[in-house]
Amino acid sequence: MDHNMLAEMLFPHIQDTPADIEARYPARKLAEGAKVTRFAPSPTGFVHFGGLFPSTVAERLPHQSGGVFYLRIEDTDAKREVEGAAEGLIKTLATYGIRFDEGAILDEEGKISDKGDYGPYKQSMRGPIYQTYAKQLVREGKAYPCFTTEEELDELQQVNKKEEIKNTDWQVEAEKRREEMLARRQFTMEEVKAHLDAGHPFVIRILAEGDAEKKVKFTDLVKGALEFPENDEDFVLLKSDGIPTYHFAHAVDDHLMGTTHVIRGEEWLPSLPKHVQLFSYLGFKLPKYMHIAQIMRLDENGNKKKLSKRDMGANMDDYTRMGYSPEAVCEYVMTLLNSNYEEWHAKNIDKPYTDFPFNIKKMSVSGCLFDFNKLDDVSKNILSRMTAEQVYEKLVAWATLFDPDFAKVLTADREKALTILSIGRGGKKPRKDLCTWADAKPYMGFFYDEYFEIVDPYADFDRETIALVMKKFLETYDPKDEMSAWFDKIKAIASELGFAADMKAYKQNPTAYRGNVADVSSFIRVAVTGKQNAPDLYTVMQILGEETTRARVTKAMMAL
RNA sequence: GGCCCGGUGGUCAAGCGGCUAAGACACCGCCCUUUCACGGCGGUAACACGGGUUCGAUUCCCGUCCGGGUCACCA
Numbered sequence: 001m002d003h004n005m006l007a008e009m010l011f012p013h014i015q016d017t018p019a020d021i022e023a024r025y026p027a028r029k030l031a032e033g034a035k036v037t038r039f040a041p042s043p044t045g046f047v048h049f050g051g052l053f054p055s056t057v058a059e060r061l062p063h064q065s066g067g068v069f070y071l072r073i074e075d076t077d078a079k080r081e082v083e084g085a086a087e088g089l090i091k092t093l094a095t096y097g098i099r100f101d102e103g104a105i106l107d108e109e110g111k112i113s114d115k116g117d118y119g120p121y122k123q124s125m126r127g128p129i130y131q132t133y134a135k136q137l138v139r140e141g142k143a144y145p146c147f148t149t150e151e152e153l154d155e156l157q158q159v160n161k162k163e164e165i166k167n168t169d170w171q172v173e174a175e176k177r178r179e180e181m182l183a184r185r186q187f188t189m190e191e192v193k194a195h196l197d198a199g200h201p202f203v204i205r206i207l208a209e210g211d212a213e214k215k216v217k218f219t220d221l222v223k224g225a226l227e228f229p230e231n232d233e234d235f236v237l238l239k240s241d242g243i244p245t246y247h248f249a250h251a252v253d254d255h256l257m258g259t260t261h262v263i264r265g266e267e268w269l270p271s272l273p274k275h276v277q278l279f280s281y282l283g284f285k286l287p288k289y290m291h292i293a294q295i296m297r298l299d300e301n302g303n304k305k306k307l308s309k310r311d312m313g314a315n316m317d318d319y320t321r322m323g324y325s326p327e328a329v330c331e332y333v334m335t336l337l338n339s340n341y342e343e344w345h346a347k348n349i350d351k352p353y354t355d356f357p358f359n360i361k362k363m364s365v366s367g368c369l370f371d372f373n374k375l376d377d378v379s380k381n382i383l384s385r386m387t388a389e390q391v392y393e394k395l396v397a398w399a400t401l402f403d404p405d406f407a408k409v410l411t412a413d414r415e416k417a418l419t420i421l422s423i424g425r426g427g428k429k430p431r432k433d434l435c436t437w438a439d440a441k442p443y444m445g446f447f448y449d450e451y452f453e454i455v456d457p458y459a460d461f462d463r464e465t466i467a468l469v470m471k472k473f474l475e476t477y478d479p480k481d482e483m484s485a486w487f488d489k490i491k492a493i494a495s496e497l498g499f500a501a502d503m504k505a506y507k508q509n510p511t512a513y514r515g516n517v518a519d520v521s522s523f524i525r526v527a528v529t530g531k532q533n534a535p536d537l538y539t540v541m542q543i544l545g546e547e548t549t550r551a552r553v554t555k556a557m558m559a560l
Numbered sequence: 561g562g563c564c565c566g567g568u569g570g571u572c573a574a575g576c577g578g579c580u581a582a583g584a585c586a587c588c589g590c591c592c593u594u595u596c597a598c599g600g601c602g603g604u605a606a607c608a609c610g611g612g613u614u615c616g617a618u619u620c621c622c623g624u625c626c627g628g629g630u631c632a633c634c635a
Contacts, residue, residue, distance in 0.1 A: 042635050077634055150633065170561035203633050229563065239633040246635050270564055270630040304627060339573055342584060366566045367628065374572065374585050424597070431597045487594075503594075521594040533596040
C-alpha cells in the first residue's frame with residue numbers, strides 16, 4: 001500500500017503540509033506559568049448551569065496567571081446548530097463575568113468576529129487545517145478512509161440502541177461489530193479509486209494501534225492519577241463533509257492555539273485514551289487536563305442525575321428571570337468550585353470573588369447537587385451588603401424587563417424608593433429581606449397605594465376592640481413624635497384597654513391581660529401595611545407620612 | 561454488559577494513620593424583640609458494607625454494594 005498515493009487520492013486539494021500550518025501558529029509568548037484556556041461550546045442552545053461551572057474555572061485560571069482565555073466555537077455539527085445560539089452564549093456568559101481575551105467574540109454591532117492571531121475560531125472555518133493533518137496521518141499510515149455508510153453502521157451498531165441495552169449480549173455484539181470494522185481496514189488502491197470515482201462519501205478513521213489489554217497511565221489535575229485501557233477503536237477523525245469530529249478538532253486546535261489547560265466536564269474522561277493516542281500520532285505535546293465533576297440534580301426516584309438542559313435551574317437565563325443577581329450565582333459557583341472560598345470570603349467580605357486565589361487542588365472530585373437553599377443564602381448576603389442605590393439600580397433594571405409596572409412605580413419617585421430600600425441597610429448587621437429582585441414587590445409593595453391591600457387577617461380579637469385601638473391611635477398619633485414617645489403612646493393605649501404594655505409582665509402572668517402590646521401593634525400594622533409582618537412600624541409610618549398613615553388606619557377602622 | 565469516575569450528616573464539605581470527626585446551608589429550640597428581618601446561644605444529624613495492612617484506620621490495599629458517566633460521521 002502506497003500511503004502517499006492514497007493521501008493524494010483522498011486529499012488532492014490539500015497542498016499545505018503540517019509544517020506550513022505550524023509556521024502560521026507560532027508558540028505564544030507568555031510568561032512562565034501563564035495559563036491558556038478556552039471555552040469551546042457548540043452553538044446548540046443556551047448556556048446552562050453545567051456549562052457555567054467549567055467555564056468559570058477556565059476564566060479564572062488564565063486571568064489569575066497572566067494568560068489568555070479564548071472562545072472557540074465548535075460548530076462541527078451542522079445538524080444540531082441553532083441560529084443565534086453562539087451570540088446568546090456569549091452574552092449570557094458576559095453577564096456572569098466570563099469575558100474573553102481572544103476568539104470568536106462579539107464586535108460593536110453584536111456580531112461574532114475573530115479577535116486574535118490563532119483563528120479562525122469557528123471550527124467550521126478551519127476545514128483545510130484539519131484536512132492537512134488528516135492527510136499527513138494517512139500518509140503515515142495512521143489513518144485511513146472508510147466508505148461504510150451510516151446506514152450500514154446503524155445495522156452493525158444495534159448494540160448501541162439505548163432501549164436494547166439490557167436485553168443484548170454486549171460482549172458478543174460488540175466483538176462482532178469490532179471484527180466487522182477491523183475488516184474494513186483492509187482495502188486496495190483499486191477499491192478506493194472505484195469508490196472515489198463513483199463519488200462515494202468517506203470518513204477518515206484513525207488506525208488505532210492501541211491494545212486494550214494494556215493500560216495508559218495519566219494524571220488529571222483534578223482527578224489525580226488515572227489508568228485506562230489503550231484505545232483500540234478506529235474512531236472517526238474527519239466526517240464525510242470534511243469537518244472533524246470533536247476528538248480531532250480538539251487535538252488540532254488546542255495544539256495550534258496553544259492551550260495549556262483543557263478544562264471540561266468529566267463526561268469526557270472515557271474518551272481520554274483517544275485523545276492521548278491522537279496527540280501522540282500527531283506528535284503534539286499533550287496539554288494538561290482538568291475534568292470537572294458534574295452538577296447533579298435529583299430525579300423523581302431520588303437518584304442523582306447529571307444536570308442537563310430542560311432541568312429546573314439549568315438555563316442561566318432562568319436565574320435572570322427569577323431575579324437572582326449574577327454576583328450571587330457567581331459566588332455560589334465559587335463555593336462549589338473551591339471548598340475554601342467561603343472561609344476566604346468571610347475574611348475578605350468586601351472583596352469581589354475575582355480576588356479569591358482560585359486553587360485547582362481545592363476542587364471537588366465528586367459531583368454535587370444543586371442547592372437552592374445555599375444559593376438563596378449567598379444571594380441574601382450579597383444583596384444585604386449592597387447600598388440602597390445599588391439595589392435600586394439593579395432592581396429597576398430587572399423590573400423594567402420583568403415587571404414594567406413596578407419599574408414605573410419605582411422610578412416615579414426615586415427618593416421614596418431609596419428611603420424604603422435603606423431600611424435596615426448599612427452597618428454590620430443589615431436586614432436580609434431580599435433574595436431575588438422578585439422578592440422586592442411583596443416586601444415593599446405596601447408602601448405604594450398601587451399595591452397596598454390588606455393581605456393578612458387581623459388577629460383573633462373582637463372587631464370592636466380592634467376598631468377602638470385604631471380610633472385611639474388616630475387621636476394620639478403625632479408624626480413629630482420620636483420613636484420612644486410614639487411607642488409610649490401605643491403602650492398607653494394597650495394599658496387603657498386591658499392589654500399588657502410590658503412583655504415581661506405579660507409573660508409572667510398572661511391570663512391577667514386581654515393580650516399584650518404586640519397584639520395592639522399588630523392591629524395597627526395590618527391596617528397600615530396590610531401584613532402581619534413588616535419592618536419597624538414607626539419607620540414605615542415616617543416614610544408613608546401622616547396623611548397616608550391616617551387614611552389607611554381610618555379606612556381599616558371603617559371597614560371593621 | 562464493558563470501561564471509567566465517585567461514596568464523610570438532608571445539601572456543600574474539612575480531614576490527608578492517632579481528633580470528643582471542623583465549618584457553612586437547611587431544619588429544630590432558646591434568647592434579643594411591639595411583628596418581621598438581623599443578631600446571639602444551643603440542638604438533631606455522617607465516615608456505605610466486608611475483609612485485610614497496621615500497635616492503631618474515615619484516612620492505605622482488595623472485594624461487595626450503591627450512585628454517576630460513557631460506549632455515534634453529537635459535542
